[in-house]
Amino acid sequence: ICLPQWPNDVGIIALEVYFPSQFVDQTELEEFDGVSAGKYTIGLGQARMGFCSDREDINSLCLTVVQRLMEKNGLGFDSIGRLEVGTETIIDKSKSVKTVLMQLFEASGNTDVEGIDTTNACYGGTAALFNAVNWVESSSWDGRYALVVAGDIAVYASGSARPTGGAGAVAMLVGPDAPLALDRGLRGTHMTHAYDFYKPDMVSEYPVVDGKQSIECYLSALDRCYSVYRSKIHAQWQRAGVEKSFSLEDFSFLAFHSPYCKLVQKSLARLMLNDFLVSSPSSQTGPFADLEAFRDIKLADTYFDRDVEKAFMKASAELFEKKTKSSLLISNQNGNMYTPSVYGCLASLIATHSPQQLAGQRVGLFSYGSGLAATLYSISVTQDHTPGSPLDKLVSSLCDLKARLDSRRKVSPNVFSENMKLREETHHLASYTPHGSVEELFPGTWYLTRVDDKHRREYARCANIDDLPEARQTMSNTSTEHIVGHATKLPCVRASAVSPGEVVSNGSH
Numbered sequence: 001i002c003l004p005q006w007p008n009d010v011g012i013i014a015l016e017v018y019f020p021s022q023f024v025d026q027t028e029l030e031e032f033d034g035v036s037a038g039k040y041t042i043g044l045g046q047a048r049m050g051f052c053s054d055r056e057d058i059n060s061l062c063l064t065v066v067q068r069l070m071e072k073n074g075l076g077f078d079s080i081g082r083l084e085v086g087t088e089t090i091i092d093k094s095k096s097v098k099t100v101l102m103q104l105f106e107a108s109g110n111t112d113v114e115g116i117d118t119t120n121a122c123y124g125g126t127a128a129l130f131n132a133v134n135w136v137e138s139s140s141w142d143g144r145y146a147l148v149v150a151g152d153i154a155v156y157a158s159g160s161a162r163p164t165g166g167a168g169a170v171a172m173l174v175g176p177d178a179p180l181a182l183d184r185g186l187r188g189t190h191m192t193h194a195y196d197f198y199k200p201d202m203v204s205e206y207p208v209v210d211g212k213q214s215i216e217c218y219l220s221a222l223d224r225c226y227s228v229y230r231s232k233i234h235a236q237w238q239r240a241g242v243e244k245s246f247s248l249e250d251f252s253f254l255a256f257h258s259p260y261c262k263l264v265q266k267s268l269a270r271l272m273l274n275d276f277l278v279s280s281p282s283s284q285t286g287p288f289a290d291l292e293a294f295r296d297i298k299l300a301d302t303y304f305d306r307d308v309e310k311a312f313m314k315a316s317a318e319l320f321e322k323k324t325k326s327s328l329l330i331s332n333q334n335g336n337m338y339t340p341s342v343y344g345c346l347a348s349l350i351a352t353h354s355p356q357q358l359a360g361q362r363v364g365l366f367s368y369g370s371g372l373a374a375t376l377y378s379i380s381v382t383q384d385h386t387p388g389s390p391l392d393k394l395v396s397s398l399c400d401l402k403a404r405l406d407s408r409r410k411v412s413p414n415v416f417s418e419n420m421k422l423r424e425e426t427h428h429l430a431s432y433t434p435h436g437s438v439e440e441l442f443p444g445t446w447y448l449t450r451v452d453d454k455h456r457r458e459y460a461r462c463a464n465i466d467d468l469p470e471a472r473q474t475m476s477n478t479s480t481e482h483i484v485g486h487a488t489k490l491p492c493v494r495a496s497a498v499s500p501g502e503v504v505s506n507g508s509h
Contacts, residue, residue, distance in 0.1 A: 012174060019166075062171075086124030129150075
């Protein structure tokens, strides 16, 4: 194959999001847990939390989101040359999720697919994305697309951390001439050793969390990554003959890894603090008016300084509304998805803006994984927003995001608690048949049918809406939103990429 030496505008061409079909209301969870009203909804900024029954695991989440992306974009599995999965939800210490996903490729005959799983807390999805972009830009690229999958089930033991859970998966198609191109040379990375959040118990899904240290690690990583990013973009601008200082104003939008929404709001304020400390003393006007009292503080002394936090959250409130708030749709409604979190925020940003509003903009993304690994990088959105353009198609593919979130089924905190107890007791068992209802899953969802006596897992897929004659007939007379809103009532049948009845098996945070 004759390929150009360096492909142009390598980045995200298509993006698909999957989240469970059920949620628990955080207001009701506050009452159930016996905590003060507003502790989860105002203190954390969370409205709802999605969760999985024992019918779904990390393999089924990733099977679902990959197949949906391929089907929605009319792609054959032979068009993929690299597939990498970022996850910290480990159900097998040897066999990767990627190898389970390869069963979707069997009908195409394509086994020439590079990539494997990548793990470090919530950072694995970003590492997988960078690896995919690097592959397309390398001498190893054979002209095909790369596929990046980030998926996790975030669960916590009963207590203060439980309301920061969630679940979901994101799939991203990576290639050249992308509507969302990663900016070359503009990644500010910080990695160091910390025990802020980790999972040392090999038979438990629950992490060990030092909440205070985790917040300090997150914010200090943000400081370091922003400093490195600014240095690199300054160097690029100087080489281009541009003399100016970089600030938050140079990002049109910012999306963050979101353990909970309030931390994201504090993070944007934190970046304003960084800008302030490198700025010249200001007059009584401008974004830093009334902040001069903080001129001599040191970043390392401010992680838990309430006066600093309050002042800069107030000063950055307008920026938050303009640049970041719209990215928190999925985070607020579904919770922390771990590795897909920042990409769920990117999807939310796209879903809540038109192609015209996004075209030509620079989007900053901050990815954080405990332990720790973090990167602040940026994406440039294409200028082309014409009907039928790649950007127009990307925005259109996500326009139903809010309707899908609204179509989920609310369950009581008691039922949620029972589900958590069931997962705790059974997620590691052999010879296990799940108890969860299949009928209440979204159409096209893969689900676990059983785990055999050798821990091999078998899966089936709910029928797609288009596979059901009654659904096709209804769709001709009903709006798409109505169909989505009633999707959970449609029957599930074995309708999979593999032969009917064939076993689909697998051996921060």
